[in-house]
Amino acid sequence: VNVKLFGLIVLLSSWLLAVKYAAGGVCQSAATLAGKTVLITGANTGIGKETALDLAMRGARVIMACRDVEKGEEAAASIRAANPKAQVEVRELDLADTCSIRAFAQKFLREVDDLHILVHNAGVMMCPYTKTVDGFEMHIGVNHLGHFLLTYLLIGQLKHSAPARIVVVSSLAHNFGWIRFHDLHSQGSYNSGLAYCQSKLANVLFARELARRLKGTERHTPINKHADHGTTDI
Structure with missing residues (x-):
């Protein structure tokens, strides 16, 4: 099978499934997150x-971890424009660089007392073959390994702040993936x-194993969430 054609089929199938599952998917909860x-x-x-x-809007203090700080500040400004009382701040984080991840976590732990919700949302999609600073293939490096390291570095603070929640944004595309252990970085x-x-399947497997390991320990809840590619700029 032509690999380019297969990739196109995967993308189209994911999009069609996304349209199906996204219909009526708007959160109707009126819950507040004041103090979180x-x-x-x-x-x-x-x-x-x-x-x-x-x-x-629900009252949470939101820390926006972005590779492009300038774009992050623009997004934060638009949130403040929608709600002048919004508690939003931007911090630099490059998930393609483990040094950046470690520096981010070190500063975060030093300056932020609690962490109640961690949302692993950042990602790359169908980019040309490139590697992270540390030599990992970009998809697996950013979408999975970077978030894995960030979780490892912040898990202590999440436990301290329990009940806490970890949300891993995945994709229905994980159904078409398999972990290529013999060539993980597509060399x-x-x-x-x-x-x-492959990277989205890694997200799902990571969340499931994390949930298993944290089961019954201080009320941690890892969650997988499908990303509707009709609502993202990836």
Whole structure:
């Protein structure tokens, strides 16, 4: 099967499933989050920005972790324009660089006392073959490994702030993926669609295993959430 054609089929199938599942998917809850601190990666656009807006409207302190700080500040300004009382702040985080992730976490732990909700939203999709600063294929490096490291570094604070929640934004595209342990970083062959699907499957497996390990420990709830690609700029 032509790999480019397969990638196109995967993308189209994911989009059709997204349209089906997204219908009527608007949250109707009136719950407030006053006193809660939320960290959202990739919050400057798309799903991340809309999530930041909604949670800020509910009274949460929202920390927007963005690779592009300028775009993050623009997004934060638009949220403040919609709600002048919104507690939003922007911090720099590049999930393609483990040094950036560690520096972010170190500063976060030093300056922020609690963390109640961690939303792993940032991601790349079907990009040309590139590697992260540390040599990982970009999809698996950013979408999975970067968020894995961030969770590892912040899990202590999440436990301290329990009850806490970890949300992993995945995709129905995970149904078309498999973990290529023999060539995890696509050095032998590369297809952007398959690389994306693999990273989304890794998200799902990570969330499931995390939920298993945290079950019964201080009320942590890891959640998988499908991303409707009709609402994101990826």
